[in-house]
Every structure is written in structure tokens, then in C-alpha cells.
Amino acid sequence: MKSNSKSKGTWIHRFAIRLFTFVLAVLIFWVLGFFVDDIRSIHGPDYANIEQKHLDKDLVAKRDALVKQIANLSRQIENQTEKQRVVGDSSRNLQQTINQLLELQKLGMQKSIAFSDTEQANFTSSLRLFLDNQKKYQELSQTVSDMLEQKQGLVREKEQSEQEIEKQRQPAKDEFNTLSKKHRLRIAFLQLAILLPILILAVGVIIKKRSSIYFPLFLAFGAATLIKVALVVHEYFPSKCFKYILISGLLIVVARLLIYFIRTIAFPKTQWLVKQYREAYERFLCPVCEYPIRIGPRRFLFWTRRTVNKIVVPGDHSVLEEKYTCPSCGCNLFEGCPSCHKIRHAMLPNCSHCGAEKEIK
Numbered sequence: 001m002k003s004n005s006k007s008k009g010t011w012i013h014r015f016a017i018r019l020f021t022f023v024l025a026v027l028i029f030w031v032l033g034f035f036v037d038d039i040r041s042i043h044g045p046d047y048a049n050i051e052q053k054h055l056d057k058d059l060v061a062k063r064d065a066l067v068k069q070i071a072n073l074s075r076q077i078e079n080q081t082e083k084q085r086v087v088g089d090s091s092r093n094l095q096q097t098i099n100q101l102l103e104l105q106k107l108g109m110q111k112s113i114a115f116s117d118t119e120q121a122n123f124t125s126s127l128r129l130f131l132d133n134q135k136k137y138q139e140l141s142q143t144v145s146d147m148l149e150q151k152q153g154l155v156r157e158k159e160q161s162e163q164e165i166e167k168q169r170q171p172a173k174d175e176f177n178t179l180s181k182k183h184r185l186r187i188a189f190l191q192l193a194i195l196l197p198i199l200i201l202a203v204g205v206i207i208k209k210r211s212s213i214y215f216p217l218f219l220a221f222g223a224a225t226l227i228k229v230a231l232v233v234h235e236y237f238p239s240k241c242f243k244y245i246l247i248s249g250l251l252i253v254v255a256r257l258l259i260y261f262i263r264t265i266a267f268p269k270t271q272w273l274v275k276q277y278r279e280a281y282e283r284f285l286c287p288v289c290e291y292p293i294r295i296g297p298r299r300f301l302f303w304t305r306r307t308v309n310k311i312v313v314p315g316d317h318s319v320l321e322e323k324y325t326c327p328s329c330g331c332n333l334f335e336g337c338p339s340c341h342k343i344r345h346a347m348l349p350n351c352s353h354c355g356a357e358k359e360i361k
Helices: 010-039 047-052 059-111 116-210 215-236 241-268 268-283
Strands: 332-336 343-345
Touching: 010 116, 010 215, 059 116, 059 215, 116 215
Parallel strands: none
Antiparallel strands: 332 343
């Protein structure tokens, strides 16, 4: 039986294969995202329409009318307050003028100088205008006070309307939440209806073509699809459901891997056996029981798998080869070659001298 040894290629080729496998997986993930985004763009329930069915139109109209009245009163209050401020500034200026005239009159009386008719007229006019401004200021204050009281009444009435509307709005919210959940589940079902068949196909191809030279293509395809499916499940399903889905998937994967490795040990393939035997011979250990192979200059030495490369082998390294059987398990490790009659490795497929092949069981 000929061994199916394959060329690994140079490191640059191996690096390029891994790099482009990753890039391909990203591109496939990107393409799958287009399908998912298109499905996600399907419109869901409209809250405005649902709310309109549950709310009393007259109550809503009343609330809107109250809002307009409150806004109108607020503007009027601002206007009256501005007028009141102007009248107040004017009154303060007149008060300063009257105080100045009174000071002048007081000084004139001290110096026995009487007010002229013009000064007396100015004083009387300023005093009359001051009193009129004070009266107007009080009227504006009363008007602003009445408007504020009216506004407060409208605000209380608006709050009552809002409370009644909020009571009617709660069934609309419940209906909207129910329809939104159904819409999300529908979107998730549509996305998984596309992704799961692709994932099943990818897994089947990976299992069937795991020995193919194009296995990296199938691996990138399967990995990208698996990640996209996991993200969709995580997005649309509650965390409680997601953890059970995740742990179930992990249990299946771990159990499958465990079965695979158990079967690999119980029923090993030829290529794995050859690799195991080759590594054991390289360390001068029995491929079956790992007992040290003590032949030639190593006859009286001791080593393990970790210390084999640290042992200094004494004597002549060109000692004649000889047949050898493991004293621990009885396996034949070195035997005569039927073709060239020289000593060869009994558990490797080819003779190191003539290249004659034998079947490895």
C-alpha cells in the first residue's frame, strides 16, 4: 500500500491559503449580510395607526385645542409682561424727575426763591403722568394675574385630558408590542429559513469534502454561515432561549468531536498510524508502549520523550544495525527487508535502503 503523502508547499503558499481563506469567509459573511438586511427592511406595525384606533378623537381634539389656548395665553402674558416692564421703566424715570424737582423746590425755599410757573407746570405734569403710569402698571399686573390664573386652569384641564388619553394609549402600546414581537419572529424565521439550509449544505460539504484539496473554500463558506446564523439567533431570540440554543449546539459539537477522536484512536487511519510511528522512531521510543529502543550505542542509556534530544550518545555511531523487538510489549520494531535483506523499520511503510514498501496495519 502506497502512502498518500502530499506536498505542503512553501511557507508563502501556506500563508496565502490561510489569508485568502479568511478573506473569502469575510466576503461570504458580507454577502449573507445583504440577504439578512433586505429581510430586516420589511416594514413592521405602525404605532400611529394602532394608537389612532384606540384613542377618542374628541378627547384628542380637546387636548390639542387646550394646547393651542395655553400657547396663545403664554404669548399674551409675555406681551403684557413686556408692556408692564416698559411702564415700570417709565415710572422709575418719572419718579427720578419728580425727586429732582422736589430737591430744587426745597433748595429754592431755603434761599427764598419761588418756583416759576413753568417749573410748577412741569412738576404738576410729571406728577400726573407718574400717577397715570402707576395706575396703568396696576391694571397690567391685574391682567397678567388673570391670564396666569386662566392658564393654570387650562393646564390642569390639559393634564386631566392627558391622563385619560394615557389610559386609552396603554391598550395601543400592548397591541403594538404584541405585533412587534410577532414581526420580529417572522423576520427571524425568514432569515433562518435562508441561512439554515445554507448552513446544513455547508456542513455536509465540509464533512464530505474534508479530504479535498479545496477544503479551505468549503471551510470559509461554513464558518461565515455559522457566524451569521449565531448572530441572527442572538439578535432575535431572548437571552434565555439563546443560551439553551448555544449550549445545545456546543454539546452536539463537543460530543461529535469526542466521538471522532475516540474512533480515531480505536480505528486509526493509515496516515495517522504512520505519523504516530514515525514520531516514535524519531525519539527512539516504541510506537506502541513508548518503551525506549535500546539498540546500538543507546543500549545502556535512559531517556524520555522530553529528554531524548538532551542525551549525549557515546561510542561509535556506525554500529551495525540489527533486528530488534520491544522487550515491553513484544512488537517487532526492526526487521530484515525482503528486497535488499538489510535492516529496516518494521512499522514504517518504506525501507530506508531500497525504498521497498509494505502495508501498514
